[in-house]
Amino acid sequence: MFPHQRVIVRRGPESGLPIIVAVHSTARGPAIGGCRMAAYPDWRDGLDDALRLSAAMTTKCALAGLPHGGGKTVIVLPPGAAGPARTAALHDAGTTIEELAGAYATGPDVGTGPDDMAVIGERTEHVFCRPAEAGGSGDSSPATAAGTIAALRALCEFRFGSPDLSRRSFAVLGLGRVGARVARLLADAGAELTVSDIDDSKRPENVAWTDPGKCLAAEVDVLVPAALGGLLTPRTVPTLRCRAIAGPANNQLDRESTAALLHDRGIVWAPDAVVSAGGIIHATAVELRHEPPARAMARVEAIGDTLGRVLRAAATDGIPPAEAATRLARAAMP
Template sequence: MPGSPQWPHHESVVISSGARTGLPVIIAVHSSVLGPAAGGCRIWRYPRWQDGLEDALRLSAAMTAKFAAAGLACGGGKTVVALPEGYDLTPDRRHDLLSDIGDAVEALDGRYATAPDVGTSTLDMVVIGERTSHVFCKPTEHGGSGDSSPATADGTLAALRAVGARLGGGAADGTGPLRGLRLAVVGLGNVGSRLAELLSEAGAELVLSDIDAGKRELADRLGATWAEPHEALTAEVDIVVPAALGGVLTEQIVPELRCRAVVGPANNQLAVPQVADSLQTRGIVWVPDHIASAGGVIHAVTVELDKRPEDEARQRVRGIEHTVAGLLQDADSGGVTVAAVTEELVRARLGTPDLG
């Protein structure tokens, strides 16, 4: 339904009822200007399936920006399945649901490829791959690039290095721009946990937090301070690193922040776009999440879709540091937010005045 009044900025939004489960499978294709669309497959519980649709629309547009800013020949897309409250996703039902998703992806005839996201894994991609070839991030033993979490964490570290240098971090002996800085990592999933370990190795002082108290073991092992999520988000640190679900940066939370920058891999960090301006008013640097979290898709696309060597993929991921350094410099020169500079870059690469 390209150009429809409901979704004017999306090329197509397809909602199909799974033949096996009856659950609504939502696939939003935001753009194919730079190439076929790609994006993760999210299986999550929502109060209403329409909330899942809104998530798909936001996330697919963010994927377009992520690919464009990274200079990749892909457009943005997203798959979302909204699980009803109380729905028991047994192993058999899960297999059926993944098959339904595969059918929905295959029906788009190569205009969209999917990968793991919240609620799905690399092994799930194997099941989806039984119904379609338009899937990536399968395990390496199945011919894929594997879990994207390490590359996402590596890319976020690259972004943090650029911001650390901007904040004047690092020891006089040149051991790195994050040494001696204090960072709060909020969310210790696959990406957040690896990132915490990388930051510890880089000499940063850490505050760690997760809704799962069992993750406190990681904090103890790294010698980090443990805090509840809100406490960590508002801790007196140099950089807050959102690494859980989105919407954490609200107009209400901005006055409570006691950091100099916010840089993290969580998607859709801003509750509303205006929060970027509120952060700038307080002198807090915010690097858009589609820049900081791009390492995973950069690695997967380079290896699986572009068929380039692993070394080149890692080099592209490390290049996020250079990208962020350039965005910070341009934002300073123009007296605008990094978000505004990033949006201008993406618009230029897409050749469009409106990202939607």
């Protein structure tokens, strides 16, 4: 959309680990975005992730109507690392965020959770989703999952003519905190369900299970990516046998041009910037704007309306939904 405003890369003085904080935009208000703690082959791979994810957060906030821009924190663990100095690394992240003087606040992401936000909060007040007993809104995954279900209903209404999930088949790829909740909600709605995860211990009872490779290519109505991003590529798109895709995983496309490959195959892809926004919508409503829980959840449910608007705009203009989402996000920027 446009260049980053500020990027900090440093070796944490307490942990010795690479700490990366990327602020993409503050045009709509202070930047927000999660803190990711993950192993990368090289620290520059972590930097690439931070840049990509922070830019996506700007789009996510604009589409959700939030008065914020996008940012991201990445703590780079060495490959194969076990038992790192977690507290020291989180303190280093908090100290770096504090230097930005409110231009950016962080929350949980891959590899971190509410307890980690409390540790970051020992060094900066610019953090959200701390445990409720620590004054935060707690785990964001229920709201992210609820927003994903709202998006799936909107997608089904657009693609199949009805929001009734019980009439459709779904393949959920990834059973982390969000993916497992999405799978349970789909099962409760009576949907036909297949699930998968790289960790066999997450295999649920009474639900069809397959390995991740087969799950990606499952013959279902809707594929629900709920693990790490980058799974939709020029190599994997030709193998897909779904009719639509919507899930909470961030950065599902390996590159923007892959959206056109999905469009050419007639597969409706719901942009993850819309689908995955529930957690950040809920947390900022409760913690930053002090809205009551019911109002915050109403904002989460409105993800369905936002996705419907994106899909209709794409259909009207004959373009991929990703392009329609980008246009709408740009129009929302000051």
